[in-house]
Amino acid sequence: MNYLWAFVVGGGICVVGQLLLDYTKLTPARILTAFVVAGVVLSAVGLYAPLAEFAGSGASVPLLGFGHLLAQGVQKAVDAIGLPGAFTGGLTAAAGGIAASLICGVLAALLAKSKDQN
Numbered sequence: 001m002n003y004l005w006a007f008v009v010g011g012g013i014c015v016v017g018q019l020l021l022d023y024t025k026l027t028p029a030r031i032l033t034a035f036v037v038a039g040v041v042l043s044a045v046g047l048y049a050p051l052a053e054f055a056g057s058g059a060s061v062p063l064l065g066f067g068h069l070l071a072q073g074v075q076k077a078v079d080a081i082g083l084p085g086a087f088t089g090g091l092t093a094a095a096g097g098i099a100a101s102l103i104c105g106v107l108a109a110l111l112a113k114s115k116d117q118n
Contacts, residue, residue: 006058009051013062032063039067069094 013035020031042048048068052059059065073093077085091098 002056005054006056008058009055010058010062013059013064035063036067036070039064039069040071041067043068043071066094066097069097 017031017035020026020034021028026034039048042051042064048059048064048071052065052068060068070090070093073091074086074089077089077092079085081088
């Protein structure tokens with residue numbers, strides 16, 4: 001049953017993104033940014049943690065989950081070290097994902113053959 005709810009919630013998030021692409025003039029970059037910010041806001045008001053607990057990876061993997069992760073990292077760091085935690089907490093919490101994306105990007109650039117855009 002956990003897989004079903006993860007699929008439903010993750011798919012619902014994807015449907016919202018696809019509807020925004022199809023029916024608005026928002027660019028993909030703005031939609032991605034809006035999803036991360038929405039994750040931060042939903043986490044700040046306490047709505048995202050119950051969703052992430054209910055849906056598991058269906059809610060924690062998409063961009064909303066990344067925003068939630070950043071917000072939780074900032075909150076923990078501010079509780080632990082005060083105001084400097086607002087600057088360091090998000091990056092500390094998301095360091096693994098950020099490092100993985102950078103490493104994969106570098107590997108793709110090294111291993112793939114670039115093509116002319118024309």
